[in-house]
Amino acid sequence: KQEVTQIPAALSVPEGENLVLNCSFTDSAIYNLQWFRQDPGKGLTSLLLIQSSQREQTSGRLNASLDKSSGRSTLYIAASQPGDSATYLCAVTDQGGSEKLVFGKGTKLTVNP
Amino acid sequence: ETGVTQSPTHLIKTRGQQVTLRCSSQSGHNTVSWYQQALGQGPQFIFQYYREEENGRGNFPPRFSGLQFPNYSSELNVNALELDDSALYLCASSLIGHLNTEAFFGQGTRLTVV
Numbered sequence: 001k002q003e004v005t006q007i008p009a010a011l012s013v014p015e016g017e018n019l020v021l022n023c024s025f026t027d028s029a030i031y032n033l034q035w036f037r038q039d040p041g042k043g044l045t046s047l048l049l050i051q052s053s054q055r056e057q058t059s060g061r062l063n064a065s066l067d068k069s070s071g072r073s074t075l076y077i078a079a080s081q082p083g084d085s086a087t088y089l090c091a092v093t094d095q096g097g098s099e100k101l102v103f104g105k106g107t108k109l110t111v112n113p
Numbered sequence: 114e115t116g117v118t119q120s121p122t123h124l125i126k127t128r129g130q131q132v133t134l135r136c137s138s139q140s141g142h143n144t145v146s147w148y149q150q151a152l153g154q155g156p157q158f159i160f161q162y163y164r165e166e167e168n169g170r171g172n173f174p175p176r177f178s179g180l181q182f183p184n185y186s187s188e189l190n191v192n193a194l195e196l197d198d199s200a201l202y203l204c205a206s207s208l209i210g211h212l213n214t215e216a217f218f219g220q221g222t223r224l225t226v227v
Contacts, residue, residue: 004155031214043119043203043220044156089155093216099209100146100169101216103155 002027002094006104013080014112021075021107023090028068031093035064035075038087038106047088048075080111116140117206119219126194126226134189134222136204144168145187146216147179148203156203162187163209191224199226 003026013019023033032051036044048057048064050073056065063076077084087108091101116139126132138145144163148156158171162181176192185206191198201223205216 034216036218041201041221041223044205044218046215046217049215091155091216093214099144099207099214100158100161100171101148101156101205102158103148105153105155 002030002092002102004090004092004102004104006088006090006107008107009105010108010110012110012112015080015082017080017111018076018078019080019109021077021088021090021109023073023075023104025071025073025092025102027094028071029095030068031095031099033064033066033073033090033092034101035062035073036089036091038089040087044089077109080109082111082113084111085109117204117217117219119202119204119222121222122220123223124225126224128194128196128226130194131190131192132194132224134191134202134204134224136187136189136206136219138185138187138204138206139217142206142208142217143185144207144209145181145185146205146207147187147189148205149173150201150203150221152200159189168209194226196226199224 035047050066061078087106089106091103146161147159150156160170201221204219207216
């Protein structure tokens with residue numbers, strides 16, 4: 001059974017700092033990995049999608065890496081801003097039939113002005 | 114804007130009642146998945162519909178059921194509501210069979226069972 005873990009559960013940083021969020025998964029048989037952002041009480045916004053054959057993806061100040069063999073991904077946020085404050089969720093698309101997403105519990109990020 | 118819309122946005126129901134939540138998927142997508150997100154937790158997979166058939170189910174009882182229509186919109190029905198069903202229900206649309214199976218989510222329906 002696929003399990004996804006995100007560390008840390010919460011992170012508070014001053015504005016301008018570079019930071020890394022971590023995600024690990026137990027079964028390397030995945031199609032892809034997605035990072036999402038969730039604002040309080042809202043739906044999920046897709047940030048980056050990394051296919052299982054890829055090593056990293058970049059979008060603006062965000063860079064996500066994937067090491068499938070070790071079951072790890074990182075989300076790097078450069079020059080953090082208060083508007084980056086949100087919960088960041090990592091999810092893998094399982095190969096087990098229905099291509100469902102298996103999520104971690106998220107990392108709650110607070111960027112202080 | 115993802116193009117995935119859910120209705121209603123908020124709902125309050127009494128224990129034992131039934132509820133129907135609706136989702137319109139993104140244009141061009143053939144698959145709808147439903148997730149339940151309890152407070153402080155990651156979303157949990159309920160089930161997925163592909164070409165109007167259930168295509169996988171998570172660890173949820175049969176009182177959670179669904180439908181997908183020819184236009185790929187979908188409904189989630191929950192019977193005999195329990196207090197623990199209070200959660201944010203998320204709908205995601207995607208394109209199965211395509212290499213880049215990125216999932217796009219709606220804004221969610223907040224269900225409160227009292």
